[in-house]
Amino acid sequence: MSSEHSIVGKNLRKVDGFKLVTGRPAFTDDIHIPGLLYGKILPSPLAHARIKRIDTRKAKVLPGVHAVLTYQDVPRVPHTTAGQSWPEPSPYDTYLLDSKMRFVGDRVAAVAAESRAIAEEALRLIEVEYEVLPAILEIEQAMSDGTPVIHDEPDSKGIHDAQHNLAGYILKEIGNVEDGFRESDLVIEREFRTQRQQHCPLEPHVTISWLDSDDRLVIRSSTQVPYHTRRQVAMILQLPVQRVHVIKPRIGGGFGGKQEMLLEDICGALALATRRPVKIEYTREEEFNMARSRHPQILTIKMGVKRDGTLMANKMTVLATTGAYGSHANTVQGNTGSKVLPIYRTPNMRFECHVVYTNTPVAGAFRGYGCPQGYFAQESVMDEIAYTLGMDPVELRKKNMIRLGDIDELSAQLGEGRKGLPRHIRSCGLPECLERGAAAINWVRKRETLPEKSGHLRRGVGVACSMQGSGIAGVDWAAASLKLNEDGSFNLQVGAADLGTGADTVLAQIAAETLGVTLDKMIVCSGDTDFTPFDVGAYASSTTIISGGAVKKAAEKVRDHLLRLASKMLDVPVDNLTCRDNMVVTKCECEKSVSMEDLAHYAMYREKVQVMENASHWNTDSPPPFCAQFAEVEVDTETGQIRVLHLVTAVDLGVAINPMQAEGQSEGAVAQSLGYALTEEMLLDGSGRMINPSFLDYKMLGAKDMPKLTTILVETEEPLGPYGAKSISEIPINAPAPAVANAVFHAIGVRFRKLPIRPEDVLRALREKAERG
């Protein structure tokens, strides 16, 4: 379907690839700034405490220290750190610095000094006396009567019920699930638990801030949301927006962890206080303790089916914790309902969720955004239903899955913190995903031959499906600007924030395709609030469809302008002209043409006109990509080790603008999800302190740990997407964990409902199974 295109659908090299493989200075910290000071934040050693007394005098007089800030020195402006469109649907419950500490790692004070060593020494010299408060670490504890209140401050806004530590609450129902259960032949209800996982971008959060020669505050930062960050920093530091300039250089990975205004406010405050450039860079340990993580959830799911497998009711009840602050609290959890339940046609659906505060590390946006938790629960129960009914798990899914032309009404009820819009399914490749994925893993044969009946190594296969969105309907929007230069090249300026995803390349491909030029003619500048137009930023799988939509519109306007100019220059009607091969050429046989370079000269020096256009774009719908994932595992019944042998991802992403990059997105998401399934967990001790804040003790998968990966791009044509594209960045992270859990059940007959599934869990379960006989 992309064969008529010359740029879209091609595996072109990344436009920023050369500088990355040669190690050119491209990232936030790859810059020498004269007079740079080192900023450091004093983290709270306590999970819940109030500062009774804080004395910074010794720190302030330490030679080389330029500023020490506490809550007494800065404006108190309630805000959220969540990088979302204004007005953010997350509670305003956070302060630049505060007198109350709500988790181990919360900000006590900040210093700026001549060197990192001096800054660290200054932190040690700050004397703090705390009133220790009882800490709430367990999710179930948070709402009980008489439990200490974490957000007892009077000035926070948007908290659902602060007295019960309830950041958010959601309840939506379509039909009546109790009726649905009565009409069902089989009802299964199970509880699932998911852990706290961290993004672990190889580049930790880093921000450098300074005052430029116009006294404007410049913030150079590893962020996915430059424009939201500008607005939030201006509000927190009480500056006009026009006095803040946010620059996003190359980003060393984000995965949602940088959809957050995390260091920019405090770094800016230090720059204002010292009138010197200041850098704050998290160490890996600080990143674990002080950055964001995936919301842990306890999910109860109850599903009812007819004997033939027809789903009658689906009820999901979630208790989640957002940690100490409510960043993305409502929206992540809303997604757990809105993007999970509707994948199966069910007449009766109910989603209820309590999101509670605890004195634990703050959760936030993380690739998948609530879906990995929901799909782990739902796809595990779907599997159990299939086994109980004696149906093939693939067939059960095919029987119930959402189809082309369907309208998902649950999405309309569960918008991003407000009423949303119904989702119309205008493209759906899920049946093909299931078929091609099953073939790739040899599903039918392996279901027959596995598991082996003897030996300590048992193999099994499992499947799970998921869908996601492509941008937030009615909320996400983006703009793009495109300017012709006299050599026939173009400046493509987008507010979109490539964080390593390849967005700059995909957007440049869309522009080049539309203009009939080669990719090397595109000079991309992205994510700079002075030099690029607005974009909400890189999140919600929005960039290709929303920012790409803006780029396509801008390019079409430029193309129209170019054709009008060429028409005048060549004396040929506009209708008879088209752009291709870096030229404007006649469509008919008379074969007149002008190169882009000559046309640019004509425009600039004869017509005296700058060919330059911009366009904005948003969608009223969020077309879902679809995915079927299959795992083959081998379980060692003597050690409890689960080895994933093969992981197949078949994904309907619309049209792939750059198939190679799309595969890469999928493969990386799978690696993160396998870590979620088997090894990754932030562990807290009884005082709320993380006990494994290093890559040695927090186990991500390495090159040797990965299974064989098969990625199948199932292309469909999405009417709302540029060149038919939907999205790919998040969806493949949703279903590997349940696919693995289902494969483990196939292998050894045990259901695991808590992540990660550790060897000790497997051994314990096998022992219990043996004892039961």
Next chain:
Amino acid sequence: MNSMQLYLHVNGELKQWTIAPGDLLLDVLRREGYFGVKRGCETGECGACTVLVNGKPINSCLMFAAQAEGCEILTIEGVEQGGKLDPLQEAFLEYGAVQCGYCTPGMILSAKALLAERPDPTEAEVREALAGNFCRCTGYLKPVEAVLAAARVYRQSRKQVRPSGARPKAERRPALHGKKR
């Protein structure tokens, strides 16, 4: 603060730097403008700061700069030769092995050390060589494919330039000469 003079070769150039005895090689290289050496964890776990010291991949966050006295250091900035990308760099681009690019310099250097020693590595050997380089973006498949592809290019170019009777060792790229891993 005490200071000392450090003499070493970086990417083939002799350097004389004033350092403090406790300075880490990572910090000194970045201070001197070798920004391709990345800071990921500072505890020797992630591999983003990998450089080759006398041909051997080393986490520069775990090595004092003073220990590099007299050593040959190769950073990513020295991999490109005369404006021409190394086959590994070409392959990383061609196979889509670069996403955010933060781990890429370390991966390419680890792979370079491997190929100097094992011109025809198996996939398992490539994965072993990259085991010390965490990547959170790619899932490792495309980097592994890229290294295997670059190995083929290395072998091919060796065949083409080898004059009859020449000893294979003489054809190795100077930067790849090194001690055993």
